[in-house]
Amino acid sequence: MTMSSNTVVCVALALLLSLTGSVGQQDVCGQNSLNTRIIGGGDAIEGFWPWQVGIYTSRSNTIVCGGSLINKDWVLTSAGCSNSINRPDIIIYLGRLKRFGPNTHEVNRTVSRVITHPNYNSSTFDNDIALLQLSSSVDFTAHIKPVCLAAAGSEFDEGIQSWVTGWGVTESYPFPDTLQEAEIPIVSNNNCSIVYNNRINITDNMMCAGLTDGAKGSCLYDNGGPLVTKQSSRWIQAGIVSGIVSEYCDGSLPSVFTRVSKYQDWINTQIVNNQPGFITFPYYNNNTLDTTSSIPHITDVPDVPDVTDVPDIFSGSSPSLHLFPFYLTFTIISLIFCP
Template identity: 50%
Template sequence: MKFNSALSVAGVTLLYIAGSFCQLDVCGRAPLNNRIVGGKNATAGAWPWQVSIHFTFAGIDFGHFCGGTLITKDWVLSAAHCFQWFNASYVVMYFGRLNQSGSNPYETNRTASQIINHPNFNFSTFDNDIALIQLSSSVPFSDYIRPACLGAVNSTFAGGTESWVTGWGRLQPNGTEVPEVLQEVMIPVVKDTDCINAYGGINISITSNMICAGLLNQGGKGACQGDSGGPMVSRKGSLWIQSGIVSFGIQCADPTFPTVFARVSPYQDWIKSYTGSNPPGFIVFNAASSNFRSVPNLLLFPLSLTFYFIPFSLFLTS
């Protein structure tokens, strides 16, 4: 995750409940999260739905390669591009983790029983970049481990909506340094039209299944390789609602090209079709853009420079 300088990831809001009440009494609540500013180390329990997904082979843990979101006691949400070259037997997931080495007293882990990539995922365009991972056994909830709420169908995360991204991705766009401690950063949602215009200049299609965030004309904060699959969330009162899944970008925390996320809300029915009788807590989030910190209106010009279209998975790009 790229942060400015050294580290890098209210208005009138109408909320109403959609779907099952099974997770709504616990989802999106982080009782130990009192952080206001981003660009720093997270604290234990601040993001209790954050998952660290590790690649293992022949009993050897090769470390973190993608993030994920705990959405029920049995399911994790992540990005489909993270799982293109191996199956569930190679995956171990860590819950309640803050540090990638050393002590994590509130941590537990599970293997994967199955990985379900969206059937319409397109690796060329990164459309439908969403995956579900079923745990080998349920995880118990605590102050340090609990699910996020998910944006329901018809949710609107308008341009300027304050959003938080978390992960253990790289700290610099061209570097190899990765953090030991979970990183957190606040970046605003970028208007759909601004994101479409930015990527249209280099012939990359931004679809309705995507949502963008970043600091246009400024950069310095955003996701990077290793953050793939991790959550982008926004807050209403005491609830945190996931709007996106880290998917791809041209360069980490780029001032011209915002980070692109898979938009969660279009997949409500698909997610519920697998999670069965205990689905995630879905909440409709609607926000008028005038109620949030504004994002500058920009003239975005096509680029003639060579660029690198990179998924934000450390495993895939190292």
């Protein structure tokens, strides 16, 4: 084989390895073996939310924001959070339950890179999303795992039950020691706008969840944390706690979140290798709604195009991809031709 053909083969194999590695992330994300099940919330149990991270600053000497682990190298958070802290000052805590130690299963990383969405508007909180690259990769454990992300086209109808987590302010404790969790229903953008009486503009890049009569929701210092919904055995992040919580945090209004599904292309543009696992919600298989997803109030399944059980490795919407044999084959070939 000539040097030129060797180069071509190596380049092709590199691309294939990158593809199989990125879609293979879907086999890891959103699984939580320890969880077989905030204002108005309660203490979380250790290991229930293994993607939850605490963003700590040495200047404040406390956790000031939340975030979610989306692969071994990257954390998803809000732009409002990333813009308010200095990179050398950040420590990311993973596997943490208590705001103050000890935390047996915890590891920490500094941040090597901060990417804030270029169209973030600090006045309206539109495009309130950012990525933090860890200084070094983390190993996945029962207490540290990535969450799946809602793929483009995902729809979260009003009433779907979701969970928000964080160390933010609560009614009982200004700074709770234990990670807090709260189960809250999705609120449609239209109804959310009505409740807020146009005090804020709920754009298509946002979503709402909570109770219109208050009692549960996110609050100050929950900013950047995840809103997740369970589908089958997978936890999918639907939203990111928006900086709007800093202004509306009395528990009387639904919480506002950045809609993750609107940013699949942007996230994949920033994270070239080992891309996060994106899964469409709700998931349909052969025109049938996955009845194990958390949407019990839907009785009429809309017409959707016929699909097969063959994974779509390009859309990132399949809930399970089994590409390890291909990955192994490509790896062996690359070792032979690309020393």
